[in-house]
Amino acid sequence: MSRISSREKKLLFLIFVLLFIFGNVFALKLWRQEMEIVKTEQQQLALALIEDEALYEERSEWEGKQAWMDSAIQAFPGREAADAELLKIVASSAQGAGVLIDYSELLEPQEENEDRFARAGVSVRASGTLDQLAKWIYSFQEPKDFRSLSNIEFKYDVKNPGMVHCRFQCWEWRKRPAGQAVNEVAINEK
Numbered sequence: 001m002s003r004i005s006s007r008e009k010k011l012l013f014l015i016f017v018l019l020f021i022f023g024n025v026f027a028l029k030l031w032r033q034e035m036e037i038v039k040t041e042q043q044q045l046a047l048a049l050i051e052d053e054a055l056y057e058e059r060s061e062w063e064g065k066q067a068w069m070d071s072a073i074q075a076f077p078g079r080e081a082a083d084a085e086l087l088k089i090v091a092s093s094a095q096g097a098g099v100l101i102d103y104s105e106l107l108e109p110q111e112e113n114e115d116r117f118a119r120a121g122v123s124v125r126a127s128g129t130l131d132q133l134a135k136w137i138y139s140f141q142e143p144k145d146f147r148s149l150s151n152i153e154f155k156y157d158v159k160n161p162g163m164v165h166c167r168f169q170c171w172e173w174r175k176r177p178a179g180q181a182v183n184e185v186a187i188n189e190k
Contacts, residue, residue: 073173073175075174077174079120082119086120086170089172090122091104093139097128097135099126099127099132100127101124101125102127102165104122104125107171117175119171121169123168123169123170124167125166126165126166127163127166128163129164137168145172146172147170147172148170148171149169151167152166
């Protein structure tokens with residue numbers, strides 16, 4: 001076997017040094033990428049901690065709101081009774097506001113996977129002045145009543161200036177009795 005010359009030793013040493021340098025550069029690049037990932041995760045965790053602390057501080061407020069909701073929302077008396085009651089509320093409030101109801105129709109709520117609430121709905125077409133209609137519609141949106149309005153449309157009457165026609169859907173939310181389907185609830189049960 002032949003011995004390695006000094007030039008070959010220097011070349012081998014240079015190759016090992018270059019491999020060592022390139023290996024360190026590659027390792028440093030990977031380490032920086034990992035550090036960026038760790039910093040990003042650390043920032044996300046810090047933000048999540050701030051959010052959790054804020055939610056924890058607001059916990060008593062939300063528990064109070066939940067207690068108010070549990071005590072204020074009425075039990076669902078059954079589909080027919082809830083629909084009849086909502087129609088009665090719409091008619092009496094319209095009469096009190098000086099609004100003429102042109103047409104009203106019961107709405108069948110879409111089946112939802114809602115365990116806690118049931119709703120009754122009515123579609124209404126009414127006429128009156130803009131001021132009367134606005135006050136009347138506003139009266140439906142009291143938080144204590146648990147009603148929502150959708151598909152609201154106003155249209156001025158061309159033949160009768162000052163008269164406005166309005167169309168909307170009104171939904172009233174009630175507490176669903178535990179373990180019972182909406183259509184199985186007794187009408188007179190409260």
